[in-house]
Amino acid sequence: MKTEKIQIFDTTLRDGEQVPGCQLNVQEKLVIAEQLELLGVDVIEAGFPISSPGDFEAVKSISALVKDATVCGLTRAVEKDIHVAADALRLARxxxxxxxxxxxxxxxxxxxxxxxxKIIERAVAAVSLAxxxxxxxxxxxxxxxxxxxxxxxxxxxAAVKAGATVLNIPDTTGYCLPDEYGAKIKYLVDHVRGIENVTLSTHCHNDLGLATANSIAGVRNGARQIECTINGIGERAGNTALEEVVMIMRQHPYLNLDTNINTRLLTQTSQMVAEMxxxxxxxxKAIVGANAFAHSSGIHQDGIIKFRETYEIIDPKEVGVDDSSIVLTARSGRAALAFRMQKLGYKLDKDNLNKAxxxxxxxxxxxxxxxxxxxHELVEKHKILVNV
Structure with missing residues (x-):
C-alpha cells in the first residue's frame, strides 16, 4: 500500500511562543524558522501579525527568508486582522x-x-476576505x-464553499479522548460536502496528556496535516510534540503514513528551541529528553549491550543522538560495569570483575x-588487576 504524506504544520513560533517567558525577538525567530525549514516542516506558522508590531515584523521577515515551506499568519475572524496578516505575508513565496x-x-x-x-456568517466572511x-x-x-x-x-x-483550502479541527482545551477525536474527524470526512478537495488538520492541546494520541487518531481517520510544536511547548500544558508524532508514524510503517521531516535533526532542533x-x-521527554536513550537498570543494560532492540524501539542515530547511554548506578549489573570498563580500555577477568x-x-x-x-579511581584505589 502506498505511504501517504502527512503535512507537518509547525506553530512553535506562534502557539509555542505564547508560553510566559518564551518570547523571542525577530532575529531569534528567524534563526528558528531557518532551522524548521532545514528540518523539513511543510508549514511554518510565523506569528499573529496584528498582536504586536514585533510579531508583524517577524512574520514579514520570515516570509522573506523562507524558500520552500508555506509561511502562515494567524488571524481572528476580524477584517482588520486579515488585512494586517495579508500585508505581513506579502513577501512569502x-x-x-x-x-x-x-x-x-x-x-x-x-x-x-x-x-x-451568526458564527457561520462570520466564518464565511473571514474566509472570503482572506x-x-x-x-x-x-x-x-x-x-x-x-x-x-x-x-x-x-x-x-460553509468554510469550504467560501474558499478554505485547509480545515483545522482544534481540540483547544485538550478535552477529547483519542477515540472521540478520531470519530470527530471521521464524521467530517463522511458529512462535509467538498471535503475531498481540502486538507483536514489536527491541532491538539495536551491538558490531559493526550495531544499526541489525539493527533495520531486524527490522521488515522482522514486528517492529513498535524499542527504541532518542537518539544510540545504551547499554551498551558502545551501542544502536540512534533518529534513524537513524526517518530510514531516512522516507527509504525503499517500505518502507511509518513512525513518529510529529517529526523536526524530532531535532537539538534529540540536543543536549539529549548535554549532560545x-x-x-x-x-x-519522549524522543528528545536526556534520558530517552539512557539505561540504568542492570536488566535493561544487559539486554541493550547484547542487542540494542531488546529495550530500544528507535535507533538513537535516527533522531540525532550519537549512541545509547549506559548510566552506572547501584541498580547496574556486572555486564554494564564490564562494558563501561572495556570502553575505557580495561579488560577484567571474572575474578577481578567480581572484586571490582x-x-x-x-x-x-x-x-x-x-x-x-x-x-579510573576505583581501579587504582583497589588495585584491581586489569589487562589494558
Missing part, C-alpha cells in the same frame, strides 16, 4: 492566512455572545473538540551515579 472563530456552544454563548447562524488576498486559506473552528459534530460539519462546509526559549526539556563490582556498588551507593573518572 507560499503565503497562508489562518483565520477562524469559536464554534462550541460555550464559546458562542459566553465568549462571543452570538448565535450559531481568499481575496491569498489562494491558501486555513479555517480553524476553535474548540472543535467540544463542538457538536453536526454543527461543526455545517461550519466546515528558556524552556528546559524534561529528562524523561563489590567496590563499585559501595561507590555507587555513595555517589548515586558512577562516572568514568570514578572508575
Amino acid at each position: 507560499k503565503p497562508r492566512i489562518h483565520t477562524g472563530i469559536g464554534t462550541s456552544e460555550l464559546h458562542i454563548k459566553y465568549k462571543l455572545n452570538s448565535t450559531p447562524e 481568499k481575496s488576498f491569498v489562494e491558501d486559506v486555513e479555517f480553524y473552528a476553535e474548540d472543535a473538540g467540544r463542538t457538536d459534530n453536526a454543527f461543526l460539519a455545517r461550519v466546515c462546509e 526559549m528558556h524552556m528546559t526539556v524534561q529528562p524523561n 563490582y563489590d567496590s563499585f556498588l559501595v561507590m555507587a551507593d555513595a555517589r548515586k551515579v558512577v562516572k568514568d573518572d570514578d572508575l
Whole structure:
C-alpha cells in the first residue's frame, strides 16, 4: 500500500511562543524558522501579525527568508486582522492566512455572545476576505473538540464553499479522548460536502496528556496535516510534540503514513528551541529528553549491550543522538560495569570483575551515579588487576 504524506504544520513560533517567558525577538525567530525549514516542516506558522508590531515584523521577515515551506499568519475572524496578516505575508513565496472563530456552544454563548447562524456568517466572511488576498486559506473552528459534530460539519462546509483550502479541527482545551477525536474527524470526512478537495488538520492541546494520541487518531481517520510544536511547548500544558508524532508514524510503517521531516535533526532542533526559549526539556521527554536513550537498570543494560532492540524501539542515530547511554548506578549489573570498563580500555577477568563490582556498588551507593573518572579511581584505589 502506498505511504501517504502527512503535512507537518509547525506553530512553535506562534502557539509555542505564547508560553510566559518564551518570547523571542525577530532575529531569534528567524534563526528558528531557518532551522524548521532545514528540518523539513511543510508549514511554518510565523506569528499573529496584528498582536504586536514585533510579531508583524517577524512574520514579514520570515516570509522573506523562507524558500520552500508555506509561511502562515494567524488571524481572528476580524477584517482588520486579515488585512494586517495579508500585508505581513506579502513577501512569502507560499503565503497562508489562518483565520477562524469559536464554534462550541460555550464559546458562542459566553465568549462571543452570538448565535450559531451568526458564527457561520462570520466564518464565511473571514474566509472570503482572506481568499481575496491569498489562494491558501486555513479555517480553524476553535474548540472543535467540544463542538457538536453536526454543527461543526455545517461550519466546515460553509468554510469550504467560501474558499478554505485547509480545515483545522482544534481540540483547544485538550478535552477529547483519542477515540472521540478520531470519530470527530471521521464524521467530517463522511458529512462535509467538498471535503475531498481540502486538507483536514489536527491541532491538539495536551491538558490531559493526550495531544499526541489525539493527533495520531486524527490522521488515522482522514486528517492529513498535524499542527504541532518542537518539544510540545504551547499554551498551558502545551501542544502536540512534533518529534513524537513524526517518530510514531516512522516507527509504525503499517500505518502507511509518513512525513518529510529529517529526523536526524530532531535532537539538534529540540536543543536549539529549548535554549532560545528558556524552556528546559524534561529528562524523561519522549524522543528528545536526556534520558530517552539512557539505561540504568542492570536488566535493561544487559539486554541493550547484547542487542540494542531488546529495550530500544528507535535507533538513537535516527533522531540525532550519537549512541545509547549506559548510566552506572547501584541498580547496574556486572555486564554494564564490564562494558563501561572495556570502553575505557580495561579488560577484567571474572575474578577481578567480581572484586571490582563489590567496590563499585559501595561507590555507587555513595555517589548515586558512577562516572568514568570514578572508575579510573576505583581501579587504582583497589588495585584491581586489569589487562589494558
